[in-house]
């Protein structure tokens with residue numbers, strides 16, 4: 001017997017996953033957190049499928065916020081394809097009625113190996129036989145800090161000058177919780193923050209907030225990725241979008257170290 005109110009958040013210990021768990025709990029859902037660490041919930045590995053059947057028992061909806069941090073397109077594709085294939089197979093066996101996937105705005109406009117892997121992940125969900133919703137979000141406010149970690153080299157931090165429209169994870173979590181409550185809906189409106197920013201500038205402000213003395217090295221991203229992103233490929237487009245939450249400046253002002 002599955003319950004619409006019972007939600008499994010795969011990756012529920014991650015940057016956005018934690019916000020999703022908090023929002024669903026606040027709305028009265030029974031939430032199970034899934035990660036490899038098992039912190040505060042179920043220990044399972046979406047890459048291998050180990051532990052998924054036990055975690056899926058009694059679950060009505062799965063929200064997938066798992067992630068792999070890599071610049072390798074091959075590794076990203078292997079991870080996202082296996083994760084979704086394994087989650088959908090376990091959902092089918094358990095009779096889980098709704099798979100909600102978090103994806104990224106602009107992955108079909110901007111050529112990037114990680115984005116290509118997310119597109120393939122979306123395709124696996126769409127071709128699967130578990131009813132689904134896909135919510136695409138722009139970069140999180142936390143993305144500036146994630147980028148600093150990924151592009152630091154000694155005292156230097158490489159910072160691409162690219163337009164982004166960063167959003168608070170609480171806003172993305174609200175959109176995902178709405179998707180859970182609405183039931184399977186296919187592609188939901190894209191979610192993004194209130195204004196356009198420059199990624200290198202966000203990284204500079206994040207470094208200042210951290211009190212870091214590392215040196216920011218802004219650069220113009222070459223190639224097709226840089227071109228498509230500079231043309232606004234990662235920003236919200238059209239009217240059928242969900243734009244809101246605090247700006248980066250408001251979010252930073254409310255943060256404690």
Ligand SMILES: NC(=O)c1ccc[n+]([C@@H]2O[C@H](COP(=O)([O-])OP(=O)(O)OC[C@H]3O[C@@H](n4cnc5c(N)ncnc54)[C@H](OP(=O)(O)O)[C@@H]3O)[C@@H](O)[C@H]2O)c1
Pocket residue numbers: 010011012013014015016017034035036037038044045046047048065066067068069102103104105118137138139140142143146
């Ligand atoms: N970052 C952004 O700006 C952004 C913007 C839009 C969309 N997204 C999408 O949002 C999703 C989450 O991103 P994030 O930055 O929040 O990720 P994150 O902080 O790296 O968190 C990843 C989560 O996945 C879990 N995980 C990783 N490998 C796993 C495995 N093999 N089995 C089970 N759990 C696993 C991690 O826990 P353990 O390590 O303990 O397993 C953690 O809970 C991704 O799909 C990403 O593409 C991100």
